[in-house]
Amino acid sequence: MSADPGFFTVVDAQRACREFSDAPVPDALIDRVLDAATHAPSAENRQPWEFVVVRDPQRRARIGDLMRRAWEQHGREHSVGRLSPELFTAVDRGATGSISAAPVLVVAAADTTRCLPVTVPSSIFPALQNLLLAAGAVGLGSALTTIATAFADELRTVVGLPEAVIPVAVVPLGVPARPLGPPRREPFAAHTHRDHYGTPWTTP
Numbered sequence: 001m002s003a004d005p006g007f008f009t010v011v012d013a014q015r016a017c018r019e020f021s022d023a024p025v026p027d028a029l030i031d032r033v034l035d036a037a038t039h040a041p042s043a044e045n046r047q048p049w050e051f052v053v054v055r056d057p058q059r060r061a062r063i064g065d066l067m068r069r070a071w072e073q074h075g076r077e078h079s080v081g082r083l084s085p086e087l088f089t090a091v092d093r094g095a096t097g098s099i100s101a102a103p104v105l106v107v108a109a110a111d112t113t114r115c116l117p118v119t120v121p122s123s124i125f126p127a128l129q130n131l132l133l134a135a136g137a138v139g140l141g142s143a144l145t146t147i148a149t150a151f152a153d154e155l156r157t158v159v160g161l162p163e164a165v166i167p168v169a170v171v172p173l174g175v176p177a178r179p180l181g182p183p184r185r186e187p188f189a190a191h192t193h194r195d196h197y198g199t200p201w202t203t204p
């Protein structure tokens, strides 16, 4: 495990990674990022998350297949013109094979017997954000993806989730195939207001 680069270095560098090298990902790194994930807040502290860590090539291929079909049937046409050309190309490549080629796919799910259905996204996404940041801290690339949940029942079948456990996202983990480049985020001050919406946040 590489030395911890520091919280703000990791946060400020966060990017989605959709192409991975063949370098192995030891279980110890998976342990570390999932432990970080489960330190997230959740409504009523119910901690409704369940994670299925998929290394098995056949299961990864089945997830890749349903990701591709979900993108082709529910995402691609809708995304033309909405995504920048660069992002469209990256998402297209990801959904048609480069994401499922990651050595590890984490299927993140919510156990609805442990939370109110209305809190599923709000109780799972903080854990996923922790997971993404922890992955960055240990030198792994990752991406939050939800397109495969368009075929939630198929995804559930591939990894054996019971009826009450709802798949929420698929997060690939692996060593990035190449450096991700600088993050593309607008400055926080462009969307921050002092006391009242419309009054710019300026720091004296």
Ligand SMILES: Cc1cc2nc3c(=O)[nH]c(=O)nc-3n(C[C@H](O)[C@H](O)[C@H](O)COP(=O)(O)O)c2cc1C
Pocket (backbone or CB within 6 Å): 014, 015, 016, 017, 018, 087, 090, 091, 094, 095, 143, 144, 145, 146, 147, 148, 183, 184
């Ligand atoms: C709720 C959510 C769903 C997403 N679903 C997908 C997805 O299905 N496929 C994908 O390639 N990226 C997905 N993303 C990743 C976004 O495209 C990515 O975070 C955004 O474009 C910023 O990219 P960057 O980190 O490379 O700058 C998702 C992100 C979020 C927050």
